[in-house]
Amino acid sequence: xxxxxxxxxxxxxxxxxxxxxxxxxxxxxxxxxxxxxxxxxxxxxxxxxxxxxxxxxxxxxxxxxxxxxxxxxxxxxxxxxxxxxxxxxxxxxxxxxxxxxxxxxxxxxxxxxxxxxxxxxxxxxxxxxxxxxxxxxxxxxxxxxxxxxxxxxxxxxxxxxxxxxxxxxxxxxxxxxxxxxxxxxxxxxxxxxxxxxxxxxxxxxxxxxxxxxxxxxxxxxxxxxxxxxxxxxxxxxxxxxxxxxxxxxxxxxxxxxxxxxxxxxxxxxxxxxxxxxxxxxxxxxxxxxxxxxxxxxxxxxxxxxxxxxxxxxxxxxxxxxxxxxxxxxxxxxxxxxxxxxxxxxxxxxxxxxxxxxxxxxxxxxxxxxxxxxxxxxxxxxxxxxxxxxxxxxxxxxxxxxxxxxx
Numbered sequence: 001x002x003x004x005x006x007x008x009x010x011x012x013x014x015x016x017x018x019x020x021x022x023x024x025x026x027x028x029x030x031x032x033x034x035x036x037x038x039x040x041x042x043x044x045x046x047x048x049x050x051x052x053x054x055x056x057x058x059x060x061x062x063x064x065x066x067x068x069x070x071x072x073x074x075x076x077x078x079x080x081x082x083x084x085x086x087x088x089x090x091x092x093x094x095x096x097x098x099x100x101x102x103x104x105x106x107x108x109x110x111x112x113x114x115x116x117x118x119x120x121x122x123x124x125x126x127x128x129x130x131x132x133x134x135x136x137x138x139x140x141x142x143x144x145x146x147x148x149x150x151x152x153x154x155x156x157x158x159x160x161x162x163x164x165x166x167x168x169x170x171x172x173x174x175x176x177x178x179x180x181x182x183x184x185x186x187x188x189x190x191x192x193x194x195x196x197x198x199x200x201x202x203x204x205x206x207x208x209x210x211x212x213x214x215x216x217x218x219x220x221x222x223x224x225x226x227x228x229x230x231x232x233x234x235x236x237x238x239x240x241x242x243x244x245x246x247x248x249x250x251x252x253x254x255x256x257x258x259x260x261x262x263x264x265x266x267x268x269x270x271x272x273x274x275x276x277x278x279x280x281x282x283x284x285x286x287x288x289x290x291x292x293x294x295x296x297x298x299x300x301x302x303x304x305x306x307x308x309x310x311x312x313x314x315x316x317x318x319x320x321x322x323x324x325x326x327x328x329x330x331x332x333x334x335x336x337x338x339x340x341x342x343x344x345x346x347x348x349x350x351x352x353x354x355x356x357x358x359x360x361x362x363x364x365x366x367x368x369x370x371x372x373x374x375x376x377x378x379x380x381x382x383x384x385x386x387x388x389x390x391x392x393x394x395x396x397x398x399x400x401x402x403x404x405x406x
Contacts, residue, residue, distance in 0.1 A: 041072050129263035136262065139233040142226035143193065152190045162189070169198070176205050187221055196221035212245035219254050230258035246390075249275060253285035260292070265299035272296065274388075277308050278354045308352060345377075352384070355391030359398035366402025374402045 048066050051057050057065070137145075154162075162185060169178040179202040187195035199218045203210050219237035223230055230238070235258050241251035256271035272289045279286050290307060297305035344361050347353065358381040365374035378399040385391030 037072070038077055041070075045070065126264075133258075133262040136232065137229075139222060139226060139231040142229045142231050146225075146227050149190055154189060162186075173201065174205055176202065179205060183217070183221070187224070192221050192225035196225055210244075212241040212243075212248045212251065215241035215244065216248050216250040216254075220250060223254060223257075228257075230254055230261060234258075247278070249279060249283055249285050253289060256289075260296055265296045266301075269293070269296045269300040269302065269305075273305075273308075277352070278356070355381070355385055355388065355394040358384070358391075359394045362395070362398040362402050362404075366404070371402070371404065374399070375404050378402070378404060 045066065048057075052059060165178070165182055165185065169175060169182050172178055179198050183195050183198035183202060186192075186198060196218060199214075199221055203214060203218060206214060215237050219230075219234045219241065222234035222237060226234070234254065238251045238254045238258070241248050242255065245251075252271055252275045256268040256275070259265070259271065260268035272293050275285065276289055276293070293307055294305070297303070344353075344357065344364075348357060348361060358377065362374050362378050362381070365371075365377060378395060381395045382392065385395060
């Protein structure tokens, strides 16, 4: 609202200034002088006529003076006409300027602003996002708003097997393997509520033995049942998965999705960008992240963002490659590692990469005996991962493995 008030005040000020200019007579000092001269010349003509009538001046002299004064009168009148017409173009320009001032401000705001929204300072946006997250609908409410899912077309044999599986699990509710199979196959049929119900029972049976994958699968089924919405119940499952394995990709994806849905695209961007950098093209969460991250980056103020390529899809020596090279003679080891390292070094310099890749490059240069290059890469990586404690630990360990000092 403050923006519109400022724009309105500025536009009004410009309009008033230009309006006053339009309301003024277009007369200039030259035009005022011309008007005065015309009055004087007309008075002189009248005086000449009176003097000629009384015989004060001869007729020939009166005619000569009359012609001279008439010529000056016409000249003065011509000057006045020129001054009056000169204001036509500026008046049009002033009107255009008023229109552009108001229209340009509105158009600019419509392009880069948020029409319909009030002022949104950072602290206010964070607080609004927190309130949105805390007050969002629960799982049951979200499911109730979903349209009825169409029946899944499955072979008769498969449906018969599912019926027997359901009956078996009902008879043996503590059967871990049966519950796991039931949850997975109900999900395959699109019966997501039945799937997460079975998975929830499985988590109860497993207790403290439940893994991050078990909780991530439970969150996945909840989200699918709610049509892609991360409910408070799904968020709890996600956080339980991350508490057991902070690098679980599915859980990280859903945490980012929840952040996006509750007004924190900045946090969603950080989570998804980091996940992309440590994921391979085969990971299930990579396609949905790539489909959304450009929009999320823009919402987070990163208009220049370019998604990284999946780490596993990029060239570079693996740990096994480096270990194998260590068993070769000096000449063979140098040739093998140098060829593998060059591509990885060039890509990390141009595109960046995961902490594992930087560590791999540091160790490779250590095997090559190029301590200076290994140290330069390590120092650069320490700057890249300064806010990532796990990444820093990997880089520091790689430096030690490469025989570098502190």
